Amino acid sequence: MSYPEYFQGIGVVDKDNWTHPKHVSYAAKEFKECDVDIEIEACGVCGSDIHCASGDWGERRDKLVVGHEVIGRVIKLGPECHTGLKIGDRVGVGAQVASCLDCERCEHDNEPYCPKFVTTYNQAYPDGYISQGGYASHIRVHEHFVIPVPEKIPTHLAAPLLCGGITVYSPLVRGGCAPGKKVGIVGIGGIGHMGILFAKAMGAEVYAFSRHENKREDSMKLGADHYIATLEEEGWTEKYFNSLDVMILCASSLSQINLDDLIKVMKVEGKIISICVPENDEMMIVKPLGLLGVYVSNSLLGSRKELLELLHMVAEKDIKIWVEKLPVGEAGVSEAFIRMKKGDVRYRFTLTDFDKEFPKN
Ligand SMILES: [Zn+2]
Ligand SMILES: [Zn+2]
Incomplete structure (x- = not known):
């Protein structure tokens, strides 16, 4: 039939x-x-x-x-x-x-x-x-x-x-990605790689975050200006303290993301937007005092x-x-x-x- x-x-x-x-x-x-x-x-x-x-x-x-x-x-x-x-x-x-x-x-x-x-x-x-x-x-x-x-x-x-594309494009737009802004993309996979390409095309300075070094070369090829291997690089939260206007969390699971650390690189009134739709029982966990002045949201499609x-x-x-x-x-x-x-x-x-x-x- x-x-x-x-x-x-x-x-x-x-x-x-x-x-x-x-x-x-x-x-x-x-x-x-x-x-x-x-x-x-x-x-x-x-x-x-x-x-x-x-x-x-x-x-x-x-x-x-x-x-x-x-x-x-x-x-x-x-x-x-x-x-x-x-x-x-x-x-x-x-x-x-x-x-x-x-x-x-x-x-x-x-x-x-x-x-x-x-x-x-x-x-x-x-x-x-x-x-x-x-x-x-x-x-x-x-x-x-x-x-x-x-x-x-x-x-x-x-x-x-x-x-994948619209899922990262919508929070970039709504988060204020624009020429001169500093934008972080966390998790360099299917959606994150598009995040680097789009944020760059929208005129931002792009910071790619991944746990290990293995995505550095690809991230730079995609147009990232900076690469941070969060599990391998010491002192990155101090080095990039107060840097970012917008951060998009593109990881497929939040359980391996240390949000308390990532918040440290945000400017006051910076926006962290997750696009994660993880397994049913996952939670987004963050210490309230670490969050001072920073907005956190979760975005869906566009x-x-x-x-x-x-x-x-x-x-x-x-x-x-x-x-x-x-x-x-x-x-x-x-x-x-x-x-x-x-x-x-x-x-x-x-x-x-x-x-x-x-x-x-
Ligand atoms: Zn999808
Ligand atoms: Zn309706």
């Missing part, structure tokens, strides 16, 4: 063997008047995919298809679509597929913070349909969450911007407006993120899961070759 009633995907079917997903078929969401159908061409592999597929975040649906860095072509538009999309347009979908679009937050470009937020996979829509992600032949999404992709950005480099801005900036400034391609399919997704879990990627995977795994019929 296939499109338009059924989609194909690569999904977790055996929860105890989540690193070996299978080719599956599942019912599509009911088509609503503001919906867009997208034939998928590529999908980035995000840390969240691994958290969700492995069960770190709790219950998983049956035949769970993850993936929320989707790039594809518009093949059908609902009668009430008004954002200007056309059949054949290349578009992206990130980690959010619904919100109320009506509350104070939604009206002020804060739709990721809407209480009616629906994430791209493994969450129920108001009608009970459980969302399915982008390691798939198609996705059906409300047009507000469908973002046109500028021609200049190659598909495999565009995909990771839709979740708005449609910010996604449009980010894609424009990446196209305009010709920013090239570091991506490794893998063909979608049972073997490719399995390899992506296993290597992501080990941190064996420089710095992001994009699944490609969707037309081979999901041929048109």
Whole structure:
């Protein structure tokens, strides 16, 4: 069974063997008047995919298809679509597929913070349909969450911007990253490497923080002005005391971050923004007296407006993120899961070759 009633995907079917997903078929969401159908061409592999597929975040649906860095072509538009999309347009979908679009937050470009937020996979829509992600032949999404992709950005480099990219871009903007500002990026992985590239493109002086020396060379190549190996360098909290205006915590877990030390390098009224969505039982721990004068927040994704801005900036400034391609399919997704879990990627995977795994019929 296939499109338009059924989609194909690569999904977790055996929860105890989540690193070996299978080719599956599942019912599509009911088509609503503001919906867009997208034939998928590529999908980035995000840390969240691994958290969700492995069960770190709790219950998983049956035949769970993850993936929320989707790039594809518009093949059908609902009668009430008004954002200007056309059949054949290349578009992206990130980690959010619904919100109320009506509350104070939604009206002020804060739709990721809407209480009616629906994430791209493994969450129920108001009608009970459980969302399915982008390691798939198609996705059906409300047009507000469908973002046109500028021609200049190659598909495999565009995909990771839709979740990883926007997740670090939004707090950079909201934290005040700008020419002349000093910005720290903590955790140099999939998202952190984009953080260095974007902060630099936005004109900031960039400080890259990682626990060990092994990310120094890459960080400098990406454009960092300073590199601090927090577990290996002595006296860095004194050396960089009172330096930073903004710091983005990009680590996938907060348990190995010493926030009390990191706070020491912040200026008064500096902002520390975490983008971490760790395992359910993790806490952000900080000594109140260490926190004097510094703001701490946690950010989630970014708005449609910010996604449009980010894609424009990446196209305009010709920013090239570091991506490794893998063909979608049972073997490719399995390899992506296993290597992501080990941190064996420089710095992001994009699944490609969707037309081979999901041929048109
Ligand atoms: Zn809302
Ligand atoms: Zn993500």
